Amino acid sequence: MPDLPDARSVLNGLIENGQLDVVFQPILGLSTRNYLGYEALIRPRANPMFDNPSDMFEVAGRYGLSNALDRACRTRILEQFASQRVPGTLFLNATPSSLYDPTFQNGETLALIRKLGISPSRVVIEITENQHISDFDRFRDVLTHFRGLGYRIAIDDLGQGMSNLRMWTEIHPDFVKIDRHFIHGISSDALKFQLVRAMHGMAETCGACIIAEGIETADDFRTVRDIGIPFAQGFFIARPAPEPSRQLADVVCNALTASRIAVFPGFTTSPNANVTARALLRQVLPVSPHLHNDAVFARLEAEPTLQAIPVIDKDGFPLGIIMRNAMIDRFARPYRRELYGRKPCADLMDTSPMIVDESMLIQDLSRLVTSVSYSAIPDHFIVTEAGRYLGIGCINDMVALITDMQIRAARYANPLTQLPGNVPINEHIERLLANQGCFVAGYADLDAFKPFNDVYGYRRGDDLIQLVAQLLVEVSDPRRDFVGHIGGDDFLVLFQSEDWQARCNTVLAQFGERARNYFAVEDLERGGIITEDRLGHSVFHSLPTLSIGALRVEPGLFGSHHEISTAAAEAKRQAKRIHGNSLFIERRQVLREEFKSAKVTPLEVFPQFDSRL
Numbered sequence: 212m213p214d215l216p217d218a219r220s221v222l223n224g225l226i227e228n229g230q231l232d233v234v235f236q237p238i239l240g241l242s243t244r245n246y247l248g249y250e251a252l253i254r255p256r257a258n259p260m261f262d263n264p265s266d267m268f269e270v271a272g273r274y275g276l277s278n279a280l281d282r283a284c285r286t287r288i289l290e291q292f293a294s295q296r297v298p299g300t301l302f303l304n305a306t307p308s309s310l311y312d313p314t315f316q317n318g319e320t321l322a323l324i325r326k327l328g329i330s331p332s333r334v335v336i337e338i339t340e341n342q343h344i345s346d347f348d349r350f351r352d353v354l355t356h357f358r359g360l361g362y363r364i365a366i367d368d369l370g371q372g373m374s375n376l377r378m379w380t381e382i383h384p385d386f387v388k389i390d391r392h393f394i395h396g397i398s399s400d401a402l403k404f405q406l407v408r409a410m411h412g413m414a415e416t417c418g419a420c421i422i423a424e425g426i427e428t429a430d431d432f433r434t435v436r437d438i439g440i441p442f443a444q445g446f447f448i449a450r451p452a453p454e455p456s457r458q459l460a461d462v463v464c465n466a467l468t469a470s471r472i473a474v475f476p477g478f479t480t481s482p483n484a485n486v487t488a489r490a491l492l493r494q495v496l497p498v499s500p501h502l503h504n505d506a507v508f509a510r511l512e513a514e515p516t517l518q519a520i521p522v523i524d525k526d527g528f529p530l531g532i533i534m535r536n537a538m539i540d541r542f543a544r545p546y547r548r549e550l551y552g553r554k555p556c557a558d559l560m561d562t563s564p565m566i567v568d569e570s571m572l573i574q575d576l577s578r579l580v581t582s583v584s585y586s587a588i589p590d591h592f593i594v595t596e597a598g599r600y601l602g603i604g605c606i607n608d609m610v611a612l613i614t615d616m617q618i619r620a621a622r623y624a625n626p627l628t629q630l631p632g633n634v635p636i637n638e639h640i641e642r643l644l645a646n647q648g649c650f651v652a653g654y655a656d657l658d659a660f661k662p663f664n665d666v667y668g669y670r671r672g673d674d675l676i677q678l679v680a681q682l683l684v685e686v687s688d689p690r691r692d693f694v695g696h697i698g699g700d701d702f703l704v705l706f707q708s709e710d711w712q713a714r715c716n717t718v719l720a721q722f723g724e725r726a727r728n729y730f731a732v733e734d735l736e737r738g739g740i741i742t743e744d745r746l747g748h749s750v751f752h753s754l755p756t757l758s759i760g761a762l763r764v765e766p767g768l769f770g771s772h773h774e775i776s777t778a779a780a781e782a783k784r785q786a787k788r789i790h791g792n793s794l795f796i797e798r799r800q801v802l803r804e805e806f807k808s809a810k811v812t813p814l815e816v817f818p819q820f821d822s823r824l
Contacts, residue, residue, distance in 0.1 A: 219274045221260045226283045226526040233291040235455035238444045248300025251288040281309040290618035293327035302337045330817045331361030332736045339367045398430035401476045433473040468699040470648030489569040491604035497521040500557035525601035531560035537605040543625020566591035625696035628680035636695035640772035647766040654760045654783035657700040662752040686714040
């Protein structure tokens with residue numbers, strides 16, 4: 212950050228001479244497959260004083276030049292937008308304080324827009340959340356004024372803080388941009404996925420259009436597309452450039468038109484598997500150990516919801532924590548404030564707080580908390596990253612999150628394997644059908660499982676079921692294939708991988724090899740299990756094997772998940788007729804026309820055939 216005496220004069224020179232460069236980044240409509248418009252971004256022209264735009268704006272705020280810089284930026288952006296004949300909508304960043312600038316309010320900017328031949332309806336004022344809004348009534352009034360001039364309004368970085376959630380409810384924006392933190396890695400992060408889907412639902416309720424920022428990978432792009440978010444922005448689509456991109460890159464076109472759908476995260480593994488302490492993170496500004504207790508107490512009075520303040524050293528490592536109740540209790544005693552008010556807060560902090568790394572799994576954090584005595588359980592703990600302070604967490608938040616995960620697991624996941632159960636299986640099938648793409652439903656089932664369960668016991672039976680689940684997850688591509696546990700020893704894999712047949716054969720081969728560890732030596736030697744029937748007669752049963760019935764699904768053949776499940780079950784029954792670990796593939800092309808013309812269920816058609824691999 213620049214801190215030289217001539218920083219102000221350098222910034223004045225940039226403003227007065229218009230030494231500000233403009234780059235444009237497109238915003239893509241995922242349903243229209245065209246650019247909605249472009250966000251304009253300012254870059255300081257090559258200058259050793261300012262390494263990046265944030266330094267420039269920080270110096271402007273320090274020297275009272277914010278409005279002057281904002282005006283210069285608006286002018287440069289509008290001139291470049293007009294001179295390059297950029298199509299679509301212009302997203303123009305503005306801080307809340309800049310909206311009170313008289314030259315913005317009195318029509319000077321509007322006059323420039325009209326002079327340049329730009330309609331105000333093509334300009335979206337994008338409000339950035341880097342300033343606190345204390346008077347929402349006044350802020351609503353100023354936005355009403357700009358809407359009256361023809362502008363539209365957007366909120367930037369939704370989810371970055373609670374204030375812009377309030378801003379959403381207060382000002383009812385036309386567009387809402389989801390902060391890039393929630394988009395980066397959304398294809399593999401169940402918590403981010405659920406949060407973004409909730410934001411999308413909120414936007415539909417209030418009539419705002421959601422824009423997902425920060426899309427950098429094809430997997431994240433596909434997930435955002437399949438959630439139903441209408442607009443997207445990020446490096447995967449196009450990087451900011453002085454000459455804005457006007458045509459979609461081939462990789463983006465391919466991602467838009469691909470028939471494959473995203474496998475939503477959190478359905479192919481335990482819903483608790485990847486949730487860490489970061490999910491509980493609260494951003495609280497820490498204090499230095501040298502800060503006087505009076506200043507800490509004043510902050511607690513000014514922020515009544517603040518329950519804990521972390522204390523860190525100059526390098527960012529946590530030293531302790533100050534709890535609201537403890538400090539207030541101490542200061543409430545006679546003469547304590549007079550004695551300790553001017554002393555460093557390190558004297559009153561808890562020097563042994565609970566400190567956890569942000570990567571700690573929620574399950575491990577819960578065990579850590581419950582391992583201490585009840586009286587010693589803290590209300591808050593410090594969260595670190597690589598040892599340095601990151602934020603704080605609240606035990607109540609942890610309990611609420613674990614409760615929510617348990618409820619979700621009970622409703623949507625099989626309790627034995629934690630794989631998705633019937634509800635998410637059916638939801639995914641319906642998504643596949645709606646997408647009109649091709650996929651394969653592989654129904655896996657154990658043969659001769661009951662006698663094994665009766666002889667070896669339910670615990671060993673559960674182990675064998677978990678082996679099947681493990682193998683199916685291991686061979687599947689989590690980005691393409693959905694693994695579900697119907698119940699008992701029945702599983703359904705919805706393959707979008709083109710090499711699904713090889714994956715099935717790998718499962719069968721691995722099961723044949725690894726299942727041997729679950730059988731007694733004498734059963735392996737005779738190749739089966741001996742049980743007794745009701746009359747006391749010995750009955751021989753083969754050792755458990757695995758059967759997979761594979762059903763090819765193409766557009767127009769099936770209308771619902773009910774029809775898919777019936778047809779896949781029949782393919783599985785055909786597989787079970789084959790001795791040993793077997794794969795039966797439904798290959799019959801005539802089935803399509805019979806199914807369509809006769810309008811019968813697959814169960815009525817399948818018994819006429821007896822295909823073999």
